[in-house]
């Protein structure tokens with residue numbers, strides 16, 4: 001009898017060991033990423049050790065995030081052009097309207113032509129009051145799109161520095177850097193609205209591309225850039241989170257507050273950008289939720305670029321703590337230089 005029990009325990013132990021080896025092996029990437037996150041979290045301090053200078057080329061970022069308070073950076077002539085229905089908007093609702101007008105003003109000052117694609121607000125049922133801003137200086141109907149959403153949460157004193165004011169400033173500076181090339185490169189730029197309200201802006205843009213018979217080669221989507229190193233994240237069809245396999249090897253997602261079955265996602269497509277050349281890391285175990293998903297659903301190859309300081313991202317996202325003094329100047333410059341180089345190397 002004793003022998004049988006001993007034998008049973010030996011078999012049980014072997015099964016547990018085999019399970020443990022498989023569990024650790026299939027989760028090795030998640031374990032590495034979790035360890036990196038925990039170390040980063042332990043050493044985390046909110047304030048940036050590389051503040052964005054106010055007198056640099058990123059002065060536009062300071063202007064951009066203060067638009068709910070300081071409208072002096074937008075000339076009155078721009079604001080008086082607003083559609084008449086805009087008059088019913090509250091000051092808080094005007095935040096995104098002012099952000100849109102600010103981008104137009106910057107493009108006008110560079111002499112860059114753009115299309116305005118007005119987007120109805122399906123969530124609040126308000127009439128359209130913001131638009132996607134689309135820049136395509138070349139004649140071709142086949143091109144790459146570099147995009148960032150410009151809308152913020154409608155909250156007083158909310159800067160949305162990391163999400164997504166920084167990417168807008170980077171894109172504006174890139175357009176300025178590459179201004180003379182835009183006519184000969186098959187590239188377009190897109191500032192989307194209503195990403196925060198279910199990515200309606202990006203969805204609406206797809207109709208526009210169909211109407212114009214555009215064929216989009218690929219999309220480079222900037223969201224969450226400005227703290228740490230430039231990185232690429234898997235595009236998720238559900239929410240942001242950390243993915244791993246549970247005890248029965250089923251893929252799960254931890255959203256920060258709950259565990260759920262892992263939604264569909266598409267892995268980073270390494271063929272879209274030369275990740276080695278630019279030293280862009282892949283955040284393998286993290287899934288992002290941004291405009292990129294809309295393009296992927298439409299079958300367009302898309303890569304989402306972001307920053308790798310996940311502890312900062314989780315601490316500030318969608319709170320009034322998401323401010324410029326938490327950003328790294330070198331992160332903005334790194335991304336701007338890479339995107340400018342990508343534009344220069346497009347056919």
Ligand SMILES: [Zn+2]
Pocket residue numbers: 149163164195223224290
């Ligand atoms: Zn965002």
